[in-house]
């Protein structure tokens with residue numbers, strides 16, 4: 522069977538996606554699948570092959586030297602020659618699409634819509650779940666409906682901000698206390714997110730977030746541990762043990778600490794009482810159903826010292842390198858990386874067949 526592994530993409534999370542693609546390539550290339558890597562450049566061109574353009578720090582993170590990586594790619598004839606691939610070439614019978622794109626245009630339902638039109642099975646969330654999961658404002662509304670606990674927040678539309686800044690600020694002051702977290706509605710990897718300690722910082726943070734999206738949200742900041750649960754399945758939902766992101770300081774988990782500093786460790790399973798772990802897993806399954814998830818989702822929570830739980834967000838295409846939280850959570854729940862990749866492909870086929 523042929524797998525089209527689609528990675529890269531125009532979003533700010535381009536580089537992370539390349540890392541994930543390398544991990545999956547290493548895993549499935551020597552199996553019974555024929556893998557065709559499809560690289561979407563930052564400019565949006567679709568090229569056939571494995572790019573060698575990854576930043577060196579990213580190769581290091583995967584314990585791959587540029588030489589090794591190039592050798593792997595060349596050996597398999599996968600190295601990017603800059604040959605364009607058209608969407609028509611992807612439409613093949615008995616092929617599965619494995620998109621490992623993060624953020625807008627990859628994780629938000631747009632490319633999933635293309636796969637629906639191609640009428641092919643694809644790994645992960647469908648159009649609706651991708652769109653709802655990516656949009657932090659919409660997902661919060663769905664979580665409220667599903668009875669999931671979350672911190673208070675205020676959605677802001679750019680036009681309203683430009684028309685009456687004072688009114689928006691007054692509302693933030695009325696409902697929220699500092700610190701506040703300000704986020705673009707549709708992004709990931711902490712891009713465009715700031716923490717504000719006072720009104721001056723809040724204004725700057727809203728302006729920053731608005732550079733990335735025309736809708737942003739201001740959230741109540743909480744002092745809490747960060748715990749994540751992996752969800753896998755279609756209509757039958759399975760959850761992993763929770764894992765904690767342990768940060769060296771109590772600063773927030775920003776882009777720098779996520780991918781560059783190596784100051785973050787993962788504690789799997791999270792050191793939490795059994796009943797708190799069970800509650801987190803139930804909430805994760807509920808969140809998955811609330812957005813109509815399929816395939817995979819990583820559900821992020823805040824857990825306070827007295828074990829109060831708030832759901833933060835869901836990621837329908839979480840980081841998926843061998844060293845990422847999502848696969849490590851499954852590894853610790855009894856499913857290794859290789860079997861996980863296989864399971865995701867099978868879930869994609871199953872969902873496609875059920876739809877026919």
Ligand code: ATP
Pocket residue numbers: 672702704708709710711712714740741742743744747772773774775821833834836
């Ligand atoms: P990703 O998709 O990579 O997980 P993201 O860009 O979708 O991240 P969030 O997970 O919402 O962003 O936030 C990024 C980080 O900012 C969190 O992991 C946490 O460290 C911090 N943070 C976000 N919201 C809050 C909050 N309300 N209170 C305290 N910290 C927060």
Ligand code: MG
Pocket residue numbers: 708709710834835836
């Ligand atoms: Mg996210």
Ligand code: MG
Pocket residue numbers: 623624708709710836838839
């Ligand atoms: Mg994300």
Ligand code: MG
Pocket residue numbers: 821833834
């Ligand atoms: Mg997150």
